[in-house]
Amino acid sequence: MRIAGKGLIDRARPVGFRFDGHRYEGFAGDTLASALLANGIRVMGRSFKYHRPRGVLSAGSEEPNALVTTGLGPAQEPNVRATTLELHEGLMARSQNRWPSLGWDALAVNDLFAPFLGAGFYYKTFMWPRRFWERVYEPVIRRAAGLGALSGEAVTQKYERAWAHCDLLVIGAGPAGLMAARTAAEAGADVILVDEDTVCGGRLNAERLEVDGRPGAEWAAAMAADLAARPNVRIMTRTTVTGAYDGGVYGALERLAHDVAMRPGAPLECFWRINARAAVLAAGALERPVAFANNDRPGVMTAGAVRAYLNRWRVAPGRNVAVFGNTDDAHRTAADLVAAGVHVSALIDARPHARCDLDVPFYAGAQVCNAQGRHGLEAISIARASGIEKVQADCLAMSGGWNPTLHLTCHMNGRPAWNPDIAAFVPRDGAIPGMVTAGACRGDFSTRACLEGGARAAAQALETLGLKAPEADIPKAEDSAYDIAPLWAVPGKGRAWLDFQNDVTVKDVKQAAVENFRSVEHMKRYTTQGMATDQGKNSNVAALAVLADATGRGIPETGTTTFRPPYSPVAIAAMGAGAQGKGFAPERFTTSHAASVARGAPMIEAGLWYRPSYFPKPGETHWRQSCDREVGYVRGAVGIADVSTLGKIDIQGRDAGAFLDYVYTNTFSTLKVGRVRYGLMLREDGFVMDDGTCARLGEEHYLMTTTTAAAGQVMRHLEFVHQCLAPKMDVRFISVTEQWAQFAVAGPKSRALLDDLLDAPVGDMPFMGCGEVTVGGVAARLFRISFSGEHAYELAVPARYGDALFRELAARAEGLGGGPYGMEALNVLRIEKGFITHAEIHGRVTADDIGMGRMISAKKDCIGKTMAARPGLSEPGREQLVGLKPVGAVKELTAGAHLFEQDAQAVSANDLGYLTSVGFSPTFGRFLGLGFLRDGRERHGEVLRAVDHLRQTETLVEVQDPVQFDADGGRTRD
């Protein structure tokens, strides 16, 4: 019910919205919760387990009950707190976790079975019959569990991430935070002031308190305006600091105002990483409920929330309100209600000595012990020495005292300390390096103490930054003492809720203790206490107190559970912003990409690169047809392939040769200028890391190539070897992968093509030779190397000419009866020739396994040499690289099939090896494979079974040398 007065709503701007299909009206400045309360709606949700009707408990992000779903389709957002959801025109919200309706929920029947559904009941049953768990019990449980639902559709709204940097981060813009920010700003520090609310002010916006002689909210607004005008202050409202991380890094989630988020190109939310040299935590405090029977009735809410609805949103949460507490806050609440013209039916103060100066029915030393009204509070029962009295009330404002919002101080494993004076945990100093706490979050509850504390904390933080804080001018404000009589759970029958959302009651905690879940972590895990969406913000301390009581220990020795990031939940889309679709990893395009796509080539991922799979021709209906044709180009005429993705590293210096001798197994210092050599690199553990060719371009100048996959790893490895193992070597290197566009020109007509294309004929460049050439006047490099077993070259030009050169090469190759070839053909060509890729050098093979044991030079040390000599890497019985061809009725080979003796069962004990690469060879007219076979080199000629259970194929294969095509290499050398 809306009441008169200004508050922070704009009555000139009515806002229409829908809840569960019904149309209502609120005002700009409302939250969904305040607007629903104003419209007399009390039931806003259902609890998790018992599906009890629930109303709003709080007025902040800690809300456990009033969770709704907003949006439709890809914009559907479950579990939105009605208490922080800003009302905007057209907002459509729906209640959740109920069927068929919020008012009548079928699963509310669970409430009747509550005696059988106590803490941990599911660990003791549903075990028989065994198969029923997956088939019956679990599906039923899963359907009943959960809160809201995802739409199942991909998110379409934009989210973003960003970095910010500052000297001082102030978390919370209440009185303490505002004072801290101003103090630091005046000292010249770069300040970021963050608050989760839409406006600065914190509790000042919810109270009728004065600061500096003016209403607190007004004072806060003026402070915020002053700060906003300063160039060294950045105010970020609607922003929650979600986590404190190492090195002064804070995570923060910003929700953009609805009207800003709706602009084209604007994000809905931004996840910030704030790097702060120092921080002031001024996050305030959260009020805690009191556990008593049926304290979860709609209409029972925290006293602070009642005041917030009254003062900020000008909404009376009831017409006839009772107030129950154990501090002066109860009196403050009653006074605010009276001032707003709301009837107070009872003021119950648990403190026996309490006095009341208000004209309301007053109960000192009394406790509320029960609440009536299933769909909305109707009456409460008050227990006092004289007996139980029932009082009518449609709203109960309850306060069990305040818990400092110290969550961030726990994010680095800091444990809070128990302060018996305020019956609450307070943060320990230094829990987060560089962070100082101020105000209510350290247990200073008066306004004056917050203002002072903010200025003091800023001064302290500034000192660590080498800045001097100016003398702070502390405004006038209330400074009342905090007088609390701890009250956690009111004794009595009936279920008294601790964790509202997860339906954890005092009984559950006590039962957990009986069953020996006495550690607070055990209790939490056994009962699910504190594991709901509020992460125990409303209930952990009370549950701990109940456990302490049940186990006969004090609260400090019972301990605390740990608060972990995020402070309040953060959408996956926000923290993973930009990664959807292609954004997950950058895309790397070769210079021939456009030309390949224009030829219809499907482009496939190769690391971050894209490479053409094959180049289809009209009439071809299957990739194999294209592949076979392209293999034919290379074997019969000339084929063109872009090989620019291979890593290329330019290596120079006096010790370049010696350095290469150290990283390669074989020797490069003896390589002649103008020649190329194949090299093998090991990891230090003795297994093969990578292979490739290395050309000697000059006396002190080499060009190394790596595989596409390992380019980054090899670069890192070279830097490691140089900087960490051989820093005295005079050698420098830099990646030139992107500098050169490089193309394989392969096949018997490759030389003819190049003779015609290059500005001067190739001449008699020998196999494994290299040199500088020009093409169209452009300086280029030519290497006579081959990955296909044919007479072949690789031609490299500066990348700007890559596109033009590829088009030229492809066209000329076509003129000679060839053309471009893709990865599929490249793969078949190399399998025919027994050349390896990372399918074979998959990290577990030695040089000897792939038949290159002799490439480890005996004359010198190299990385990996010592460990390669370990017995396990050199003894007989290892799996060795072999070639395989089908010899039985089944002609197909599949990679991943395992090898067995013909008469052996296909089980692990008989496993002899496996196939790594297969392809159909048009050259041989049959499938060919490469694989690893135990002692394979001794088994050439044997016939084995290749069994692929997954594809349900079994093929008889003959073992042979990996090199199946042109074994003597004549074609390459010709």
Add this chain to the structure above:
Amino acid sequence: MRFSGWRVLREGLTGNRGWRPHWRDAAPKSEYDVVIIGGGGHGLATAYYLAKNHGIANVAVLEKGYLGGGNVGRNTTIVRANYMMPGNSEFYSHSLRLWEGLEADLNYNVMHSQRGQIVLFHSDGQRDAGARRGNAMINQGDDAELLSRADLRRMVPYLDYDNARFPIYGGLLQRRAGTARHDAVAWGYARGASERGVDIIQNCEVTGIDTKGGAVTGVQTTRGAIRARKVAIIVAGRSSQVAAMAGMRLPIESHILQAFVTEGLKPCIDHVISFGMGHFYISQSDKGGLVFGGDLDMYASYAARGNLPMVEHVMEAGMTLMPMIGKARVLRSWGGIMDMTPDGSPIIDRTHIEGLYLDAGWCYGGFKAVPGSGFSMAHLVATDRHHPPAARYRLDRFRTGRGLMDEEGTGSQHNLH
């Protein structure tokens, strides 16, 4: 007390007054046959199988904090047997079979749910490697199926098939893989061991290992000295420190692995799904939270908490793989301490000290190993012989290079598998 639906019913009708402690909190005696250092999943399981399989019940499990407070209480609850290297293959196969009978054995519902795990692949090369693995699984007697893109579209339609940075080529499904309620596994073993006479001693930290003439004689603890004929170190996340008490330097680096859970949601993900390109895996708990994680933070740590770069990387992977989870909100993140070995596979072995045994180095695969590890470790401690499924988990394999089990092919040096 035997747990059953009838018992729950009876207690419910009589005010739930008959429940008793799930396990007995014991005070340390001065001497035991076997002292197990570490009251986590593996330690409790070892105690349980020592008592059950070998009749050795004069056993103490010493836990420095609360039992199950280490990795068994902070993992992502996945149970699977999809290994291909000899050694791992037979071990995890055995462990999965134990899982399948665990509830009946323990009389404790650990909610082992065989909802199936799908490992996606994103290139022909990954499919071939996946096929090698799947065939190895079947050779071992476990189940595996190769799924096509079309199969996947039918089973898990919410993956991004059309725009993802790394397209989905298919997947390897193990139907018998799934999840279990992690805490319950520790509690169930504790209850089973306790009922068989094992002493479970919480808040008892071991501060020294006593030896004489090359043989173990007992341990020093914060609650006094305890003599023992045999001592087993089973302390994931503290292996190096405890082994150092016996003068050992282990092939282990301890790392942080983070995990995440979202707010509760209505059922949307039925399987366990692993994203081959993004170090990302996800399942949905019975409570409705999406439980997911990624790779190590990649720096040695005992802090059991991580940092944003990996947090964000995990979220990025989720968004590219299944953008329908974007609106799910992360409720909580946490970390566990992973004892990483050079080849990514564990150690169950004797040590150079007679009577001192080591069960360590589970990397990030320890949860599913709990039954198998307990079973095999109990066998080793009781008989001094390696249990065949765990016979390759030798401490000296790195020195000799024999029997390395590098599932990921990243090396048998500390490359952080």
Add this chain to the structure above:
Amino acid sequence: MRITCPICGPRDRREFYYQGAAVAIERPAPDAGAEVWDDYLHNRDNPAGETRDLWYHESGCAAWIVVTRDTNTHEVMGAELADDAKAERP
């Protein structure tokens, strides 16, 4: 987490690649024997507390650095270039 690169200054952890214990820079002689090599490549102190580990400023200046860090608190105490760290060794 932020690491102060001796060359680039304080930078976000994501610019760095982590290698492991800094013993990696102390490669034994080829003939040092199996035990020494086993220690070099496999066995680790793995301290809970101060440690020295090796990082590579991969998307920064490409320097390999030795970082002194606390594995319990993640506090970064300092960093030096790997070749400086090597030069300091006796």
Add this chain to the structure above:
Amino acid sequence: MIELTARTPFDGLLPIEAGALRLSEAAPARMTSLAPYRGRDKALSEALKAAHGMAFPAPNRATGREGARAVWFGQRMALLIGPEPDAGLTEFAALTDQSDAWAVARLEGEGAAEALARLAPLDLREGAFKRGHTARTELGHMHASLTRISGESWRIMVFRAFARTLAHEMREAMQSVAARAGV
């Protein structure tokens, strides 16, 4: 003799405009990495001064002027941007042609640093990253070089093959900044 047509890395991708921000291609004629050999750092710097009029830059700094700059490019490495390198430099340093290896763009306009703050983990505040400062860093998962040319004008370099991704990432960031500014 055939004629090969040259294409720039951002061909067809830039410019991009959003609000006050503009991203355009700024491909220099020549880029050469200079990596001094052991003990030749000082000699290289002097030779560089004599030949091209600028000293070898200190870490994270650029030297020279418009048209001829030496930009620090990593540990003991600089990138000479603009001139054809003097042949005499090869005595002191490994010189490697990088002219085609990098996609070079210029970002200008109010809010440029804010747009970059969407992608780079660097402190780009005016006081911390001044005119003439440069950094090797990460830009949306890409290795990058970032230089503040003047107040709101930046040079951004990524590997040539990443040009399209950079254009996409920058467009998103620029649009966000523009939308928040209400333009």
